[in-house]
Amino acid sequence: MSDYKMNTDCIHAGYMPANGEPRNIPIVQSTTFRYATGEAMGALFDLEAEGYFYTRLANPTCDAVAAKIAALEGGTAAMLTSSGQAANFFAVFNIAAQGDHVVASTAIYGGTFNLFSVTMRRMGVEFTFVDPDCSEEELAAAFRSNTKAVFGETIANPALTVLDIEKFARAAHAHGVPLIVDNTFPTPVNCRPFQWGADIVTHSTTKYMDGHANAVGGAIVDSGRFDWKAHADKFPGLTTPDESYHGVNYTERFGLAGAFITKATAQLMRDFGSSPAPMNAYLLNVGLETLPLRMERHCANARKAAEFLTAHPKVAWVKYPGLPGDAHYALAQKYMPSGTCGVVSFGVKGGREAASKFMAGLRLASIATPVADAKTCVLHPASTTHRQMSDAELAAAGVAPDLVRLSVGIEDAEDILRDLEGALAAV
């Protein structure tokens, strides 16, 4: 593990050039790697020697950036994926297959909810969704004998609820399974879920980590602490020979520190091929270098926007976990004392119509679906992503007709507030 602090690791972790080598992580834009003998390459295929042979499985640029993210989260191993969707799919499917069951928070990204409740269910994995604010008893009641994992988001997109990581970790461990946490919104700068008992962390690096809306990407990090062997009957894929990979036993060969990520690479990346482009990994690394600076500004600006909106007579409600009085403020203070994220949601008085007028009055903030990058942007789900739904259907989906999701960027706070003020005046 690194001896340096977060600000330093964001710059240096994962890559240290030797004499005369490039100071920046080189973009190794090559699908293949040359070997002098068939035997040398065969040892790589048997996972007996370390080295590169095909970029779908591993690439030096991607590995250096993955190592940086592992250091930032305080994990033992990490892999990059082509998207956050692939990261969450791999993290769960690596230990839960047909006939298995997973407990997940209801407050998760819509794409993840669809992946779990539709696509993975079609693959034979069952999910039970629990309210993240449920009691310990309600949480315990969700487990079954075939439960293989628990899943939640540190700060949920777009609900902005905060996961009680310790409560979820206790329940998972009491049932002999790991807690997987999607840490996309706070990033390791604001929260390191491993410190609170999480076992696996995932990211959509598309958001703050990249930070400039340059490249879609994802990451999985392993804490190396979950003892697969102590629950070997639940996790045969990690504790018995993999006949599809030369009979390798991942926990025997790679230990607790490396088993999970090696299996996800050797099996899932091999078969599903959701590998990131080296160029995208390079862009992600450029973003990571300034992550602490940007998160500080995102959080400061979002706090100002949340305070401004709370005080505005045309605003019905505001949800921001970094704001005193918010239902999740206490949990946010515990898990993210130095800041939460830059996303604020609020309602404009007058419902769907008023929210549409507000959107039309913005000049600086762009209307865009993505969140969590340098540019302030807004989304009104009822008139865009969810426009086909009636107010009743929206309510059932947990999206208020007046809900505006504001992703606060790193522009000057005064300009952002002036933009909000002007747009609200036009409502």
Ligand SMILES: *Cc1c(COP(=O)(O)O)cnc(C)c1O
């Ligand atoms: C965006 C997002 C995802 C999906 O990531 P992509 O990179 O868009 O595939 C997963 N989880 C959270 C919390 C997200 O915000």
